Amino acid sequence: xxxxxxxxxxxxxxxxxxxxxxxxxxxxxxxxxxxxxxxxxxxxxxxxxxxxxxxxxxxxxxxxxxxxxxxxxxxxxxxxxxxxxxxxxxxxxxxxxxxxxxxxxxxxxxxxxxxxxxxxxxxxxxxxxxxxxxxxxxxxxxxxxxxxxxxxxxxxxxxxxxxxxxxxxxxxxxxxxxxxxxxxxxxxxxxxxxxxxxxxxxxxxxxxxxxxxxxxxxxxxxxxxxxxxxxxxxxxxxxxxxxxxxxxxxxxxxxxxxxxxxxxxxxxxxxxxxxxxxxxxxxxxxxxxxxxxxxxxxxxxxxxxxxxxxxxxxxxxxxxxxxxxxxxxx
Amino acid sequence: xxxxxxxxxxxxxxxxxxxxxxxxxxxxxxxxxxxxxxxxxxxxxxxxxxxxxxxxxxxxxxxxxxxxxxxxxxxxxxxxxxxxxxxxxxxxxxxxxxxxxxxxxxxxxxxxxxxxxxxxxxxxxxxxxxxxxxxxxxxxxxxxxxxxxxxxxxxxxxxxxxxxxxxxxxxxxxxxxxxxxxxxxxxxxxxxxxxxxxxxxxxxxxxxxxxxxxxxxxxxxxxxxxxxxxxxxxxxxxxxxxxxxxxxxxxxx
Numbered sequence: 202x203x204x205x206x207x208x209x210x211x212x213x214x215x216x217x218x219x220x221x222x223x224x225x226x227x228x229x230x231x232x233x234x235x236x237x238x239x240x241x242x243x244x245x246x247x248x249x250x251x252x253x254x255x256x257x258x259x260x261x262x263x264x265x266x267x268x269x270x271x272x273x274x275x276x277x278x279x280x281x282x283x284x285x286x287x288x289x290x291x292x293x294x295x296x297x298x299x300x301x302x303x304x305x306x307x308x309x310x311x312x313x314x315x316x317x318x319x320x321x322x323x324x325x326x327x328x329x330x331x332x333x334x335x336x337x338x339x340x341x342x343x344x345x346x347x348x349x350x351x352x353x354x355x356x357x358x359x360x361x362x363x364x365x366x367x368x369x370x371x372x373x374x375x376x377x378x379x380x381x382x383x384x385x386x387x388x389x390x391x392x393x394x395x396x397x398x399x400x401x402x403x404x405x406x407x408x409x410x411x412x413x414x415x416x417x418x419x420x421x422x423x424x425x426x427x428x429x430x431x432x433x434x435x436x437x438x439x440x441x442x443x444x445x446x447x448x449x450x451x452x453x454x455x456x457x458x459x460x461x462x463x464x465x466x467x468x469x470x471x472x473x474x475x476x477x478x479x480x481x482x483x484x485x486x487x488x489x490x491x492x493x494x495x496x497x498x499x500x501x502x503x504x505x506x507x508x509x510x511x512x513x514x515x516x517x518x519x520x521x522x523x524x525x526x527x528x529x530x531x
Numbered sequence: 532x533x534x535x536x537x538x539x540x541x542x543x544x545x546x547x548x549x550x551x552x553x554x555x556x557x558x559x560x561x562x563x564x565x566x567x568x569x570x571x572x573x574x575x576x577x578x579x580x581x582x583x584x585x586x587x588x589x590x591x592x593x594x595x596x597x598x599x600x601x602x603x604x605x606x607x608x609x610x611x612x613x614x615x616x617x618x619x620x621x622x623x624x625x626x627x628x629x630x631x632x633x634x635x636x637x638x639x640x641x642x643x644x645x646x647x648x649x650x651x652x653x654x655x656x657x658x659x660x661x662x663x664x665x666x667x668x669x670x671x672x673x674x675x676x677x678x679x680x681x682x683x684x685x686x687x688x689x690x691x692x693x694x695x696x697x698x699x700x701x702x703x704x705x706x707x708x709x710x711x712x713x714x715x716x717x718x719x720x721x722x723x724x725x726x727x728x729x730x731x732x733x734x735x736x737x738x739x740x741x742x743x744x745x746x747x748x749x750x751x752x753x754x755x756x757x758x759x760x761x762x763x764x765x766x767x768x769x770x771x772x773x774x775x776x777x778x779x780x781x782x783x784x
Contacts, residue, residue, distance in 0.1 A: 394621055401698075402632040
């Protein structure tokens with residue numbers, strides 16, 4: 202029985218993910234340092250954002266305004282919970298939904314632009330979102346920040362947050378994995394490779410690119426809302442252009458071609474600015490250096506490293522030369 | 532009448548790429564569209580398949596107007612096409628290229644796909660079996676797991692046809708399927724055309740290679756965006772306008 206490339210079968214990597222989740226479940230029992238718990242919670246939140254950014258990229262679209270959508274999610278949730286008294290649990294879900302709707306609305310004109318033009322318009326959307334949030338600074342706090350955001354748990358301990366965000370990131374990643382490893386995701390990948398061929402086989406490539414953009418942005422909105430209700434204090438600088446850039450760096454360093462890329466990239470890079478306050482000003486420089494080193498030595502990012510190491514020992518791995526193709530065929 | 536084109540025109544600025552072309556294709560035919568380089572053949576293909584919108588004129592397919600509809604809608608109506616420069620899904624394998632092209636028939640719903648329902652799995656099994664059949668037909672089943680970008684040119688051309696067949700076209704538009712092929716590959720491709728016609732697929736084919744004339748039931752010749760001749764292969768071959776277009780004035784006696 203031949204394996205259909207569009208139906209996910211049992212995959213060895215699934216066991217790695219299950220193992221990772223088990224380790225993370227046990228982690229707070231072994232390590233009691235609040236600092237590490239804090240970093241992991243931040244990683245969980247940013248993995249959702251970076252993972253969804255990569256999901257959008259599978260359709261060939263690179264968004265530079267992803268943090269802008271995180272901001273929309275965050276401020277919608279803050280407005281609902283702090284000013285309207287909605288429970289933060291419900292406001293987070295509504296925030297994701299509203300981000301989805303906004304992304305659908307702006308996605309329709311955006312998706313008509315391709316490549317660098319799409320990237321530029323998302324960049325300006327991110328900047329525009331900041332200005333609009335600034336206009337409503339009574340509710341958003343603008344750059345000076347807003348405090349007193351309703352908390353998810355009425356406790357000072359970070360442990361409940363840790364488990365909540367662990368479950369949330371797991372569920373989000375399962376959804377993204379299912380989307381990608383099915384005909385839905387393969388259709389997005391087809392669109393990325395050639396939109397003319399895609400439309401010649403009946404794919405409404407415009408609709409598909411709007412769809413993936415909206416789904417990805419909904420995850421970003423959820424991550425932003427989660428960040429708000431975890432941090433409790435938030436300023437617009439969390440969602441500025443630099444924040445969008447960092448998300449791209451997480452994805453690229455981890456490896457944009459693999460599902461594990463944003464997970465690995467985020468886990469490593471999120472901790473750098475948190476490590477030391479004095480380092481904080483040099484983060485862009487550090488990230489640039491890391492990105493250069495990684496992309497020069499590991500073109501497929503950190504996630505591509507195992508395959509790369511394997512490749513050093515077995516030359517033939519994936520992809521034959523045309524000559525080999527002919528020889529194999531005859 | 533399967534395809535009926537009336538007064539199709541496309542102007543790019545001052546350039547009349549296609550000018551008042553009328554053309555009709557009956558079911559079950561192989562129709563050739565010939566003409567020198569730059570005559571507007573590929574532009575006509577792009578107009579028929581909605582990749583560019585005509586300046587004026589109408590296109591009817593199965594008596595329904597498809598003028599200026601989007602490419603994916605025209606594909607859904609039953610027109611498959613290949614591209615001259617063989618764009619494929621280069622990062623997919625041969626098999627993935629064809630399976631991916633089974634997007635319309637059967638079409639699975641978003642939730643069916645997401646939840647891996649039995650209906651989706653049934654659809655995918657069907658797409659898979661059909662893809663293997665198509666790959667056997669075009670002789671690519673041995674290279675089904677190779678990445679499309681690693682295939683030799685001739686194989687890529689065949690894969691282009693295989694992909695277009697996955698749309699289950701009533702009308703198949705082939706843009707220079709023989710371009711850059713060697714003699715064996717040309718014979719093989721021509722055989723496939725005959726097999727496709729037997730399966731009831733109508734084929735409209737752009738070609739420079741005059742070998743194709745022997746396989747066409749009907750030929751349309753164009754030059755400078757205008758139709759210069761329309762008839763059987765024999766008529767077109769003898770037509771002075773065609774000879775002039777291909778060989779120059781002095782041969783057109």
